[in-house]
Amino acid sequence: MSTGQSILEVHDVSVSFDKFKALDHLNFSMLEGELRVVIGPNGAGKTTLLDVISGRTRADSGQIRFNGQDITRMADFQIVRRGIGRKFQAPSVFPDLSVSENLALAARRKRGVLAALFQRRDPEETRRINEVLELIDLGRLRDQRAGSLAHGQKQWLEIGMVLVSRPRLMLIDEPIAGMTASEVARTAGLLRQLLGFCSVLVIEHDMNFVREIADRVSVFHQGALLTEGSFDRVRADDRVRAVYLGT
Numbered sequence: 001m002s003t004g005q006s007i008l009e010v011h012d013v014s015v016s017f018d019k020f021k022a023l024d025h026l027n028f029s030m031l032e033g034e035l036r037v038v039i040g041p042n043g044a045g046k047t048t049l050l051d052v053i054s055g056r057t058r059a060d061s062g063q064i065r066f067n068g069q070d071i072t073r074m075a076d077f078q079i080v081r082r083g084i085g086r087k088f089q090a091p092s093v094f095p096d097l098s099v100s101e102n103l104a105l106a107a108r109r110k111r112g113v114l115a116a117l118f119q120r121r122d123p124e125e126t127r128r129i130n131e132v133l134e135l136i137d138l139g140r141l142r143d144q145r146a147g148s149l150a151h152g153q154k155q156w157l158e159i160g161m162v163l164v165s166r167p168r169l170m171l172i173d174e175p176i177a178g179m180t181a182s183e184v185a186r187t188a189g190l191l192r193q194l195l196g197f198c199s200v201l202v203i204e205h206d207m208n209f210v211r212e213i214a215d216r217v218s219v220f221h222q223g224a225l226l227t228e229g230s231f232d233r234v235r236a237d238d239r240v241r242a243v244y245l246g247t
C-alpha cells in the first residue's frame with residue numbers, strides 16, 4: 001500500500017540524442033509503496049526514463065530526486081547504493097552458478113566485487129536469501145544451475161537478485177516478455193508481492209497485464225507525460241486512444 005509519501009520526483013528532465021528529444025521537459029513522480037506502470041507507443045521515452053533514473057543516461061537538464069535526495073548527477077553504482085534497483089529485460093544470471101549462489105553474489109554486489117567474491121555468508125544474508133527464494137518460488141530449485149531454469153524462472157531469479165540488495169524502488173523493463181500464460185499469471189502475483197518490500201516501476205505493453213498489476217498508469221508520448229491515473233480512467237481518455245491509433 002502507498003504511504004502517500006513521495007519517493008521519486010523527476011522534474012523538468014530533458015534528454016536528447018543528437019537532435020532527437022527522447023525526454024522533453026518530463027515531469028513524473030511516484031509515491032512510496034505503489035506499483036506504477038508506464039505505457040506509451042514505441043519511442044515515447046519509457047526506456048530513457050528508466051535509464052535516466054538509474055544513472056545509465058545523463059539528463060541534459062532538470063532534476064531527479066529520490067527519497068528527498070538529488071541523484072541527477074550521481075553515477076549508476078551510487079544510485080544503486082541509494083536504493084534504486086533495476087531488472088533489465090536481457091538475462092544476466094550466471095548460468096553455471098546455482099540459484100542460491102546467484103542470489104548470494106547479488107546480495108554482496110552492493111559492497112563491491114572483492115567483497116562479493118570473498119565474503120562469508122552472514123546469518124542475516126542467509127535469512128534474506130531464504131525469504132527471497134520463497135517469494136520467487138524457487139526454494140526447491142535452490143541448488144540447481146541457474147542456466148537450466150525455464151525462461152520464466154530465470155526472470156523471477158533476476159527479480160530476486162535485485163530484491164536481495166534491498167532496494168526501496170525497483171525498476172522493471174517488460175517483465176513478461178516471452179513468458180507462457182502460467183508464467184505471466186505467476187509474475188503478476190510476484191510483482192504485487194514485491195510491494196511488501198519496495199515501490200515498483202514497470203514498463204509494459206500488454207494491456208491485460210497492466211490492468212491486473214497497476215495501481216496507477218502513466219502514459220508517455222513524445223518524451224513527455226500525456227496523462228496518468230487508474231487503468232480504466234486512462235483507457236477511457238481520448239488522447240490516449242489517439243496516440244495509440246496514431247490519429
Ligand code: ADP
Nearest residue numbers: 017020022040041042043044045046047048049
Ligand atoms: P520507448 O522505450 O518508449 O520505446 P526509448 O526511451 O527507448 O522509447 O527511446 C526514445 C527515443 O530515443 C527512440 O526514438 C530511440 O531511438 C532514441 N534513443 C534511445 N536511446 C538512444 C541512444 N542511446 N542513442 C540514440 N538514440 C536513442
